[in-house]
Amino acid sequence: MKRFYYVFFLLVVSMFLFTSCALEEIELKTDPTIQAPIATESITMSDLVDTEDIVSSLEDSFGSDATVTHKSTNPLTYGVDLKIFDGQEILDKIPGSQSNFSDVPVASYDLVTSDASLTLVSLGGTTFGSLGEISLTSLPATLVVIGIDDPSDVTIEATLTTSSTSTLISSGEEFDLGPLFNEYSNVYLDEMTITFTSSLAADASPTIKLLVDIPFEFTITEDVELFTNKDEVGDEDIFGRSGEDSDDLSDILDGIESLKLHMNYDNTTGLPLKMEVQGWDVENDGPTASGVKTEVITVGEDKTVAFVLTDLIEDMKDTVPFNLVFTVKLPSSTYSLNMDGSLDLSLWLDLDTDLTIPITLRAQ
Numbered sequence: 001m002k003r004f005y006y007v008f009f010l011l012v013v014s015m016f017l018f019t020s021c022a023l024e025e026i027e028l029k030t031d032p033t034i035q036a037p038i039a040t041e042s043i044t045m046s047d048l049v050d051t052e053d054i055v056s057s058l059e060d061s062f063g064s065d066a067t068v069t070h071k072s073t074n075p076l077t078y079g080v081d082l083k084i085f086d087g088q089e090i091l092d093k094i095p096g097s098q099s100n101f102s103d104v105p106v107a108s109y110d111l112v113t114s115d116a117s118l119t120l121v122s123l124g125g126t127t128f129g130s131l132g133e134i135s136l137t138s139l140p141a142t143l144v145v146i147g148i149d150d151p152s153d154v155t156i157e158a159t160l161t162t163s164s165t166s167t168l169i170s171s172g173e174e175f176d177l178g179p180l181f182n183e184y185s186n187v188y189l190d191e192m193t194i195t196f197t198s199s200l201a202a203d204a205s206p207t208i209k210l211l212v213d214i215p216f217e218f219t220i221t222e223d224v225e226l227f228t229n230k231d232e233v234g235d236e237d238i239f240g241r242s243g244e245d246s247d248d249l250s251d252i253l254d255g256i257e258s259l260k261l262h263m264n265y266d267n268t269t270g271l272p273l274k275m276e277v278q279g280w281d282v283e284n285d286g287p288t289a290s291g292v293k294t295e296v297i298t299v300g301e302d303k304t305v306a307f308v309l310t311d312l313i314e315d316m317k318d319t320v321p322f323n324l325v326f327t328v329k330l331p332s333s334t335y336s337l338n339m340d341g342s343l344d345l346s347l348w349l350d351l352d353t354d355l356t357i358p359i360t361l362r363a364q
Contacts (some may be wrong), residue, residue, distance in 0.1 A: 007284065038238070038261070038324070038347040043338045048226040048328065053129030054078070058214065062109055076216040076337040081088035082120070085111060087147060087205035090194065101200035112158070112192040113115075120160065121180075121187040122209070133184050134218040137334070139177040141212040143169050147205040150198075154206050156186050158192040168191070176286055205341045208363055215339040223274065227328040235282055237321035253317045261307040261324075262348040265297060269341035274298040276327040279315040288322070297328075297343070309349075 033255045051070075058078060066082040091098055094109050112118055127133055145154045156171035162183045169175050179188045192208075200206070261277060275297050279288035290311045297305065316322050326345070 040346040043227055043343040050129040057126050058081050059130050061121050061123050073339040076339050080212040080216045082210040084208045086207045100202045101204045104196055106196050108193055108195040111194055112189050114190050116364055118189040119186050120189045123128045123184045131224060134220055135182045136178050137217040139181055139214055140174055141177040142174045144211055145171055145206050146211050149206045150232040155195045158209060159190045161188045161190040206293045217271055220332050222332050224330045226330050229326050233280055233323045238323045241320050250265045256313055256351050258352045259309045259313055261309050263305050263345050263347050265303050265345035266296050266301040267299050267343050269343055270338040271335055272299055274331055276331040278325045280311045280321050280323045280325045281319050282321040288319055290315050
């Protein structure tokens with residue numbers, strides 16, 4: 001608001017110095033464009049995507065026998081190491097009560113049957129933080145046997161099912177867990193058979209694991225809100241007004257013909273984003289009557305976008321304290337998350353005015 005008064009003060013002084021003393025009153029008509037900086041902000045990918053939520057969701061889904069590790073930031077990738085059966089659990093399921101694997105005859109044995117299936121992954125209600133129920137492009141997975149000298153001595157055949165899908169897998173062969181995972185229901189180990197092709201050593205302890213890579217390359221079918229400053233608006237007016245001086249600025253706002261919010265930005269997230277701007281009634285903690293203004297933030301550096309906010313002028317006059325809420329959304333499409341990126345931006349307002357200023361002068 002002080003910027004307005006500085007402009008008017010300079011105009012008044014110049015007219016006082018150069019106007020004839022015979023004049024008692026003049027009207028000064030001016031149409032300055034005033035630029036007012038609003039904010040600078042750096043929004044990192046960790047602000048947009050909460051990786052702690054992602055890890056927590058994976059740990060809950062795969063259960064206490066799984067270990068989740070971070071493998072890559074570009075694209076964001078996690079690894080899951082899920083223990084299905086350890087050596088003692090395998091021995092307990094083989095008929096004959098053998099004390100160690102050297103006593104196990106070369107043959108095939110059922111570890112899981114369809115009438116007693118096991119829940120391998122619990123996905124009902126799982127969401128990845130703000131991303132929600134995303135459709136992952138692929139989840140490379142492999143069933144492995146560790147704890148033996150020669151992997152060919154033991155082979156595993158298993159069937160994984162959901163309510164609508166069934167997949168046959170074999171140890172040592174990579175498969176895509178994605179189609180089962182993306183149903184967001186439970187994934188069951190419906191059947192599992194272990195085959196010993198040769199005798200094992202007495203100290204062998206084969207353990208069956210499922211190893212899964214989860215790269216966050218995914219598809220969303222509706223816009224997802226990634227960031228908003230609603231909780232950071234506070235209780236201040238964007239123009240610094242209080243109740244006593246709000247009328248002064250309202251008079252000035254009457255002379256504003258257009259209002260634009262400009263944003264310079266560097267978007268290195270790899271994600272084309274949507275930015276929404278909305279007037280905010282601070283006292284009532286809610287949006288003002290004017291609608292949401294939306295522009296697209298493309299990927300790249302040294303970019304500029306402008307929001308036309310002329311419709312907000314009446315809201316600014318009628319609402320004290322008034323502020324702006326910014327919301328970043330991810331449009332529906334297919335993406336790959338690069339956690340090294342960020343959205344760096346600076347914001348300022350352009351106000352085009354058409355003001356008539358009466359000035360009274362005393363004749364000499």
